[in-house]
Amino acid sequence: MDQFLQQLLNGVTLGSLYALIAVGYTVVYGIVQLINFAHGEVFMIGAFGSLATWTLFFKGQTGLWVLPFMIIGAVLASVAVALLLERVAYRPLRNAPRLAPLITAIGISVFLQEAVRLFYPGAKSALPFPQIDLVTGAAFQVGGITVRRSAIFVIGALVVCAVLLWFFINRTKMGRGMLAVSQDPDTARLMGINVDRIIAVAFAIGAALAGVAGVAQGLQNSNIDFFIGFMAGLKAFTAAVLGGIGNIYGAVVGGLVLGVVEAMAVQFIPGTFGGSPWKDVWAFVLLIVVLVFRPQGLMGARVVDRA
């Protein structure tokens, strides 16, 4: 039983990280029907942004008060990069065939990885991420379960972000504008909505959450490298599809389900196909199974009509 709860906690922790990133895929897809494959790199930039903030301004500090600044640094870096991408790479291709922005996204993804590898000092190998009091350090025991401090940070971050996001979408003018644009951009434009701005906001929201995820990743793994965005991005994309791409709540649910399934597969699948080398396989098996029986994803594709 303890083992099960332990894996559940590990899964939820991992899933929260996926969910934070997955929201970025799904929000952008919901608005412009673009799979932003560079989103994993936006997450990676967030992690480096937070590391850079710490290195430049707070080197040597480990107090908890540094963490908000690191989060701000991460969010600023990832949002800035995402907005730049949207403006420079995606907007000119808005009316191009779907394949063009998709390939552009893959190109940007490689570009960002290489840019960080070449130009961030020391990024050719993994860099240690600062350890912060209270959110990193010795794990503690609750009953028979080991709780890592960073896990609390990750899960807490997801809860806070999800609540803020819900509020933004359902209770603000801008959120209403986003819903309108996702359902019918042309009509939304005729209602006086600045569609370009809404699209930029969608990118910014996704990037902000990815930035937070970047900090979480750093705290969890205690080091970061230029390649962390690849697998995290792929998993988060899987989570978004699993939950139903375009559906924000779906991304959260998809992320959590994916994380839990991975953790459980590691622990409970016996023999050759069990253990951590196979966890990615089981994650994608889950995706395939869900897509066969429920192609629109767990929570339904978009919150939107296609009519």
Next chain:
Amino acid sequence: MTTTTHDRPSAPAASGKAVLEATGVIMRFGGLTAVNNVNLRVNEGEIVGLIGPNGAGKTTFFNCLTGMYKPTEGEVKFQGTVLPPKPRAVVQAGMARTFQNIRLFANMTALENVMVGRYCRTSAMALTSIIRGPKYRHEEEATRARAQELLNFVGLGKTSEHLARNLPYGDQRRLEIARALATDPKLILLDEPTAGMNPKETEEAKELIFRIRDMGLAVVVIEHDMRFIFTLCDRVLCLVRGETLIEGSPQVVQSDPRVIEAYIGKPDDDELEEEAAKEDQA
């Protein structure tokens, strides 16, 4: 109630001042001329009807007026100025429209749909809506109140929390009108507002359009229902194959034999059309 609607006098707001002036509008799509040299003047507090057989270019002309298309030639002046061909600028200036095929935000509630219509009249931006200052909250409340008021106005006051896609057809049309009114327009363009409505709903729609006019708005209506158009409008413009066939009072247009001919056709119309097509190719 419905018996008083016919031959209703023009609203006092009708002052003869032009709200919309389209002169020499030509719209070509490649070799096809969809709208050819059409003029239209709409005065304050006036209801103008736009009729014509299918494919006459009514909706294309509408799209030129509302800035969805930039006319190939000619100009459209709204309150004396040529608007930039940007939907946002057009809405901001005070022109609103509905669609032939209903284009509501299907998965939003009726109230939310109308609130989206208020978008261009409120100032709250991304940052202020996250911080939620008192000004923002005040504005949000005002938007909600105004939206509810408009729903009441079109007779949908009780269905404000229903999703737009679950509303009956006639209600969806009225919701579209409420959403258009939410942009505080001076001119509203209705593209087949009674399509698919039963006679009772049509009569209600007419009543609603009169009430909109009485608020001081100018109205342009595209419609196929002749009885509807001739009892509603102050002036009627008939388009055939992109060109103005006739413009005038409902009585004049109604009694013009060419209008009926345009709709029903002459016996040899098909052959004539074929000849015309050959000439076009040459």
